[in-house]
Amino acid sequence: GEPEAYVAQWPEKILLRPGSSLTISCYQNYSNLAYMFWYQQPPRNGLKLIVSSSTWSHNSYEDGYSEAKFEVTRQNTDYSLMTIKNVTAHDAATYFCAANDHTVLWTMLLCVSGKNEEIIPPxxxxxxxxxxxxxxxxxxxxxxxxxxxxxxxxxxxxxxxxxxxxxxxxxxxxxxxxxxxxxxxxxxxxxxxxxxxxxxxxxxxxxxxxxxxxxxxxxxxxxxxxxxxxxxxxxxxxxx
CATH class of the missing domain: 2.60.40.10 (Immunoglobulins)
Known part of the structure; x- marks a missing residue:
């Protein structure tokens, strides 16, 4: 049968200060999957496609997303990086990467807003x-x-x-x-x-x-x- 496609993504959870950058790595072991996708799921919202990349063409960004903010590099067929630049509270979301139609693990980015930067335990x-x-x-x-x-x-x-x-x-x-x-x-x-x-x-x-x-x-x-x-x-x- 078909070899099993495996996709991994890291980090799993991260908490950042506004203004910093975050690089999310995505790896898939099944090199024939030429397409890779990055999705964003803001809290209380549906999944939105940020960008799709294929091994032979430029990254294609959806409306509202740009390379200046979400920079995607495809190291090789099975390895993709997305850097979210100058993080703000608006970027707090769960990010998914997918290869072809194999969606995967996620990275949850929590952002502490500028006005109240302290973490307060419950x-x-x-x-x-x-x-x-x-x-x-x-x-x-x-x-x-x-x-x-x-x-x-x-x-x-x-x-x-x-x-x-x-x-x-x-x-x-x-x-x-x-x-x-x-x-x-x-x-x-x-x-x-x-x-x-x-x-x-x-x-x-x-x-x-x-x-x-x-x-x-x-x-x-x-x-x-x-x-x-x-x-x-x-x-x-x-x-x-």
Whole structure:
């Protein structure tokens, strides 16, 4: 059969000050793929083609994009570089490279705007389930709120007893802006009995970008912290 086409791109994530430049590298191992493409996906927007290149012709730029800003060099058939010059907050986006029709990994460029250049870590809080939900639905929803952070890129992950949990998790698609900072909420829903097991440890982890690397802040909650609500569960023992 056909050899498998492989495409790699780096860096994966980067945070830059305005005015700096960024070079993104894209490599594909299947030299017959003459066409290479660079795409930009701004936050809350669809994918836009920036430029297409082929081994035999000049780079072709789409409307709104220019070589002065997005300089693309094709070292050889399987290696392409794109340099984004004089980065501004407007360039903050996810960038994709593709070879022929094999789209690939991405580079996320976060830009800290000039007026507020400090990275502000989030405050993280977990809120207990409501008694009403437990009584009426025998379900329990924990809410994790990360607030007061800047810039707006942050992820929230739930862990139960140290193991990542994806089932029953709903996280806001985008952070909410409050003045000059952002907030993000995630919910973890489970059967009430799981919440009331005194051995279970629920943890919300906020991952964010700091000093060129990913930092995290963890918040933990146990059911027995709010044991006053236990009396509402029929058939469950009451722990003191």
């Amino acid at each position: 405050a993280v809080a977990i809120f207990s389930p409501s008694k009403q939900e437990i009584q009426q639905k025998s379900k329990a929803t924990l809410v994790c709120l990360a607030s007061g952070f800047y810039p707006d890129h942050l992820t929230l992950v739930w862990r139960v007893n140290g193991v990542k949990r994806t089932e029953g998790v709903g996280t806001d698609e985008y952070s909410t802006q409050n003045g000059s900072t952002y907030s993000l909420t995630s919910r973890l829903r489970m059967p009430a009995w799981e919440w009331f097991n005194p051995l279970n440890r629920f943890e919300c982890v906020a991952n964010f970008f700091q000093n060129g690397t990913t930092a995290s802040i963890n918040k933990v909650i146990h059911a027995y912290v709010s044991s006053h609500s236990w009396a509402f569960i029929p058939g469950l023992p009451f722990y003191i």
